[in-house]
Amino acid sequence: MSNSSAANRFSPDIDEDLEAQSPVKPERNLLSAVLARAICDAFGTAHCERHIVRSARQWIFGKMTPKKAFSFAWVATHLDLDPIALQNTLRSYEDDPDAIQDRLTLLR
Numbered sequence: 582m583s584n585s586s587a588a589n590r591f592s593p594d595i596d597e598d599l600e601a602q603s604p605v606k607p608e609r610n611l612l613s614a615v616l617a618r619a620i621c622d623a624f625g626t627a628h629c630e631r632h633i634v635r636s637a638r639q640w641i642f643g644k645m646t647p648k649k650a651f652s653f654a655w656v657a658t659h660l661d662l663d664p665i666a667l668q669n670t671l672r673s674y675e676d677d678p679d680a681i682q683d684r685l686t687l688l689r
Contacts, residue, residue, distance in 0.1 A: 624681045
């Protein structure tokens with residue numbers, strides 16, 4: 582392989598083309614990981630410090646700010662989820678903590 586073909590393989594233009602065609606988007610994976618971590622922290626059975634659980638629950642159940650980057654509503658919207666419906670679903674798990682444990686294993 583020549584140096585020019587190696588340079589072409591790693592040029593920014595080619596990377597952008599490949600990313601545009603790819604069904605997997607790194608940004609979407611990041612947002613999914615942020616949401617999954619918050620849900621695990623808020624409802625998981627793993628021993629977490631109280632302030633972590635409290636912070637995760639405040640982020641999930643706090644004021645809806647869909648225009649504020651990385652807020653719960655913003656993350657949910659960018660993942661094509663309805664933030665209010667997701668909040669309501671998560672609220673229902675507070676009354677039935679065993680029900681969420683099965684679903685949390687899917688996030689890990």
